[in-house]
Structures are given as structure tokens and as C-alpha cells.
Amino acid sequence: MRTGTITRADCEALDRTDPLASMRKHFTLPADLVYLDGNSLGALPRAARAHVGRMIDDDWGQGLVRSWMTAGWYELPRTLGDRLAPLLGTGPGQVVVGDSTSVNVFKAVTAALRLRPDRDVVVSDHANFPSDLYAVESAASPHHAEVRPLIDPDRLDLDERVAAVVMGHVDYRTGAMRDMAAVTERVHRHGALMIWDVCHSAGAMPLHLASCDVDFAIGCTYKYLNGGPGAPAFLYAAPRFHQTAEPSPQGWFGHADPFAFDTRYTPAPSVSRFLVGTPPLLAYAALEGSLEVWERTDLGTVREKSVAQTSLFIDLVEERCGDRLELVTPRDPSVRGSQVSYRHPAAPALVEALGERGVIADARRPDILRFGFAPLYVTYADVWRAAETLATVAGRHDRA
Numbered sequence: 311m312r313t314g315t316i317t318r319a320d321c322e323a324l325d326r327t328d329p330l331a332s333m334r335k336h337f338t339l340p341a342d343l344v345y346l347d348g349n350s351l352g353a354l355p356r357a358a359r360a361h362v363g364r365m366i367d368d369d370w371g372q373g374l375v376r377s378w379m380t381a382g383w384y385e386l387p388r389t390l391g392d393r394l395a396p397l398l399g400t401g402p403g404q405v406v407v408g409d410s411t412s413v414n415v416f417k418a419v420t421a422a423l424r425l426r427p428d429r430d431v432v433v434s435d436h437a438n439f440p441s442d443l444y445a446v447e448s449a450a451s452p453h454h455a456e457v458r459p460l461i462d463p464d465r466l467d468l469d470e471r472v473a474a475v476v477m478g479h480v481d482y483r484t485g486a487m488r489d490m491a492a493v494t495e496r497v498h499r500h501g502a503l504m505i506w507d508v509c510h511s512a513g514a515m516p517l518h519l520a521s522c523d524v525d526f527a528i529g530c531t532y533k534y535l536n537g538g539p540g541a542p543a544f545l546y547a548a549p550r551f552h553q554t555a556e557p558s559p560q561g562w563f564g565h566a567d568p569f570a571f572d573t574r575y576t577p578a579p580s581v582s583r584f585l586v587g588t589p590p591l592l593a594y595a596a597l598e599g600s601l602e603v604w605e606r607t608d609l610g611t612v613r614e615k616s617v618a619q620t621s622l623f624i625d626l627v628e629e630r631c632g633d634r635l636e637l638v639t640p641r642d643p644s645v646r647g648s649q650v651s652y653r654h655p656a657a658p659a660l661v662e663a664l665g666e667r668g669v670i671a672d673a674r675r676p677d678i679l680r681f682g683f684a685p686l687y688v689t690y691a692d693v694w695r696a697a698e699t700l701a702t703v704a705g706r707h708d709r710a
């Protein structure tokens with residue numbers, strides 16, 4: 311798209327032919343706001359309100375405790391997992407929804423260490439979101455396993471001591487995307503298990519967890535998936551582990567028969583063994599509203615628009631700012647997630663100035679500016695306005 315002169319009219323024309331243009335009406339967004347932080351908290355799907363209202367008025371208000379069975383509460387961690395499955399490239403019965411990403415990382419690592427009892431190293435991507443690192447460390451330590459930092463994701467340092475590798479699919483800071491199939495294959499060749507964090511790719515592109523032969527994957531539903539603040543995370547476990555994995559912590563929702571109230575723990579012979587306790591049902595209701603929107607679209611189209619928007623933004627910003635902003639996201643869209651990041655010494659101040667002008671982005675200290683593109687509700691005109699506004703605030707900062 312490097313033509314040298316992309317006009318506002320060009321961007322508006324792209325909106326008119328956008329196959330996803332009709333999706334924006336399924337979201338409630340403040341007027342005149344350009345929202346490029348859906349990679350941190352996705353926008354509000356209109357349907358969420360009705361689902362939360364139904365859960366409160368009917369299921370809780372009228373059904374009360376009976377709703378565990380009559381309203382499907384008990385099954386929700388699995389039914390929502392099955393509805394997420396097509397977005398993740400997995401089959402039914404392989405995903406559960408619950409807890410947070412951090413807790414699910416902990417579960418996957420504990421399960422992996424027990425599945426590889428003769429190994430005592432977990433390789434952990436140090437570019438990954440720090441909470442993942444904290445969870446990996448706390449899972450490894452009671453097993454006396456060593457956490458080996460992965461400094462360069464392109465150079466996996468693996469030996470026969472490595473039980474598992476934990477890696478972010480899309481780097482939350484730079485937006486760089488790893489090759490899920492190739493990395494997983496390489497990790498398997500060394501006899502280790504592969505745990506992917508897909509927080510920054512779920513809902514932004516088609517994922518193929520099953521065909522990439524991933525062992526475990528974890529992600530949150532409040533970013534590109536628009537499940538709402540505090541929405542539950544998900545965990546995928548390959549079916550080969552449904553009878554054998556022993557994740558910690560154990561809780562009654564992971565028991566084969568929770569209502570037997572057995573004092574001895576027998577894990578469910580399914581992915582349910584990755585559940586722990588009572589799920590946050592009001593948050594699940596909001597996620598149901600978001601899944602309704604997802605069921606109206608396909609991720610192939612979402613990815614196409616994401617690539618078009620991130621490419622457009624890179625071009626527009628380059629035209630306006632040149633090298634005053636250092637692009638840290640790969641230019642090659644095949645190794646890029648749905649965000650564009652720049653390095654600038656005044657990143658937090660620029661984000662604040664953008665916000666004052668109605669463009670929401672975010673900063674990651676010390677010097678990273680992040681722009682997330684959620685194709686279901688971000689327009690090409692938004693991309694134009696964000697680039698123009700960024701040029702203005704960066705120019706002012708440089709002159710100040």
C-alpha cells in the first residue's frame with residue numbers, strides 16, 4: 311500500500327467495501343472515539359447486556375440454586391469452551407473456560423511437569439507477559455524445576471532436561487508473531503511439551519491449535535474476544551492428556567463426580583480436570599454476548615482486515631512521522647499480530663495526548679506505544695484519524 315499519498319477519502323472508500331463493516335453495530339462505543347486498545351480490553355458487545363440481565367433476573371432471581379441444572383450453569387465452562395473451539399482451531403470437549411490466564415498457565419505447567427517426570431526444566435519466554443513468568447516460576451518451584459529463560463525465541467535452547475516450553479504466540483509488546491507449527495514441532499522433537507499463550511492472537515486471527523499439535527494453550531477472553539472486564543480465561547488441552555494430566559490446583563469442579571462429595575480426589579476423565587472451583591457466572595454471561603457476535607463472522611476475514619489495517623497504519627505513520635517513531639512491529643504481516651508498536655522516549659506522554667484528542671492507545675513502560683486493531687469495530691477512517699493525531703502529538707512533542 312505504499313503509494314505515498316493515501317487520502318482520507320481512500321480510507322472512507324475502504325470502509326464502504328469492508329465485508330466486516332456491518333459488525334460494528336453489534337458494539338456499543340462512545341461517539342467520536344477511536345478505540346485502538348481492544349488488545350487490552352475489547353469493546354462492549356451490545357448483546358452482553360441482555361445476557362447479563364437474563365442471568366441476573368431469570369437464572370439468579372427466579373431460578374436460584376436450581377439454575378445450576380435448569381439454566382445450564384454447571385455445564386457453562388464446557389459449553390462456552392465448545393463455542394470458543396472454532397476460534398481456536400480445536401474440536402468440542404477440548405477447551406474449558408474459567409479462572410484467569412495466570413492461573414491457567416500455572417495449571418498447564420504443573421500438568422506438563424508431571425507428564426514429564428524425568429525432566430526438570432521449563433523454558434519460559436522472557437519477552438512474555440510478566441504474569442506468565444510469575445506463574446511459571448510458582449509452578450516450577452514446588453517441583454524443584456529450573457526455569458530457563460528463553461532470550462531469543464528464534465533460537466530455542468532445548469535438551470533432554472526440558473519438560474515444557476511456554477511461549478507467547480504474539481508478543482504483547484512488539485506484536486511479533488511466532489510460528490506456532492514450527493516451534494511446536496521443534497519442541498516435540500526434543501520430547502518436551504508445548505504450552506502456547508494466545509492472549510494476543512485469539513480473536514485476531516484463525517488459530518490452529520489441533521493441527522499444530524499443541525499440547526496446551528491458554529488465553530484470555532477480554533482482549534480481542536470482547537468478553538468484558540474480568541472475563542474468564544480459557545485452557546485447551548490436547549485430548550491425549552485428558553486421562554493422564556494432573557494439574558494443580560485440584561478442586562471439586564475438576565472431580566469426576568463433584569456431587570459425590572468424595573474425600574478422595576478423582577480427576578474427571580476429560581478436559582474438565584482442568585477446572586477448579588465455582589465459576590464466575592455473571593462474567594460468563596457477558597462472554598455469551600460476545601460469542602454471539604463471533605458466531606456471525608469468520609476469522610479469515612477478520613485477519614485480512616487486521617493485516618490491511620495494521621499495514622495501512624504503518625504506511626500512514628511513516629508518511630507523517632518518518633523515523634521520529636521507531637517501528638518495533640515486524641513489517642512483514644505474516645509475522646505480525648494485530649497491533650502496531652513504536653518506540654519513543656515520551657511514549658506515556660504521547661498516549662496521554664492521544665487520549666485527550668479521542669484516540670485511545672496504550673503505553674508499555676518505558677518507551678513502547680501500542681495500537682491494537684480489532685477489525686470487528688475499528689474502521690479505516692479510525693486508522694486515518696489515529697495516524698493524523700499521532701503525527702500531531704509527536705510533532706508537538708518534538709518541537710516542545
Ligand SMILES: *Cc1c(COP(=O)(O)O)cnc(C)c1O
Nearest residue numbers: 410411412439441482507509530
Ligand atoms: C493479558 C495477558 C495476561 C493476563 O493475565 P490474567 O491472569 O488474565 O490477568 C497474561 N498473559 C498474557 C500474555 C497476556 O497478554
